[in-house]
Amino acid sequence: MTELKKRPVRSYILRQGRLTKYQENGIKRFSSKYTIPFQKSLINFDQVFSKKNKIILEVGFGMGDTTFKMAQEMHDLNFLAIEVHSPGVGSLLNKINLGQLENLKIIQHDALEVINEMIPDRSLDGIHIFFPDPWPKKKHHKRRLLKSSFLELMESKLALAGYIHIATDWEAYALQIIDLVKESKFYKISKRNLNEKPQSRPLTKYESRGLRLGHQVWDIIITLR
Numbered sequence: 001m002t003e004l005k006k007r008p009v010r011s012y013i014l015r016q017g018r019l020t021k022y023q024e025n026g027i028k029r030f031s032s033k034y035t036i037p038f039q040k041s042l043i044n045f046d047q048v049f050s051k052k053n054k055i056i057l058e059v060g061f062g063m064g065d066t067t068f069k070m071a072q073e074m075h076d077l078n079f080l081a082i083e084v085h086s087p088g089v090g091s092l093l094n095k096i097n098l099g100q101l102e103n104l105k106i107i108q109h110d111a112l113e114v115i116n117e118m119i120p121d122r123s124l125d126g127i128h129i130f131f132p133d134p135w136p137k138k139k140h141h142k143r144r145l146l147k148s149s150f151l152e153l154m155e156s157k158l159a160l161a162g163y164i165h166i167a168t169d170w171e172a173y174a175l176q177i178i179d180l181v182k183e184s185k186f187y188k189i190s191k192r193n194l195n196e197k198p199q200s201r202p203l204t205k206y207e208s209r210g211l212r213l214g215h216q217v218w219d220i221i222i223t224l225r
């Protein structure tokens with residue numbers, strides 16, 4: 001009997017094309033300096049970053065404006081930023097080069113696989129997930145990144161005093177995430193007004209769109225129990 005191999009449900013769909021010349025050039029010229037290829041072995045952060053500092057992982061940086069701002073303002077943190085789409089990768093590479101940032105590196109690959117294969121346990125001081133795709137249709141909910149298996153995986157990668165910062169402008173998703181965290185034996189939600197943006201997080205591109213549509217934004221910060 002032939003066994004059908006089940007394709008994993010991804011939290012993104014890769015769209016082709018629409019890479020500007022500038023983005024393409026950014027990828028050609030600066031990938032070797034600022035990106036880390038996906039590999040099935042653990043990263044040695046001491047070899048990746050020039051300074052030994054706390055590590056912040058970002059999942060899904062989009063066009064990377066917020067990521068760049070944060071890394072530029074917080075020199076004493078090392079940022080590892082993951083995204084699958086080439087236009088954002090090209091854009092951020094150009095920015096890193098212009099700013100000559102030493103504390104921001106990119107991996108272009110599915111974050112789930114990167115976290116599973118490359119991130120050592122208890123090595124992350126922060127995980128940023130700013131505006132994960134909300135997948136609003138019920139038939140697509142299975143594509144949502146934030147689910148109990150993902151929270152469980154991140155638990156093993158977080159340093160004991162680490163945090164996960166999730167922002168979303170999709171109310172139903174925010175409430176689902178809050179429920180998942182409350183049900184989890186690993187995490188607690190930091191006590192703060194969830195509808196108030198922390199100063200540490202600059203506005204993101206996706207967020208600006210949500211605000212224009214009149215959406216409310218949730219910033220959910222969770223830590224280990």
Ligand SMILES: C[S@@+](CC[C@H](N)C(=O)[O-])C[C@H]1O[C@@H](n2cnc3c(N)ncnc32)[C@H](O)[C@@H]1O
Pocket residue numbers: 011012059060061062063082083084085088109110111112130131132133134145204205206207
């Ligand atoms: C809604 S956008 C938000 C982008 C950005 N954080 C912002 O706020 O402007 C979500 C991003 O997450 C990326 N993404 C989704 N799932 C991912 C995964 N498994 N690995 C890497 N990136 C992912 C998508 O490609 C997309 O760019």
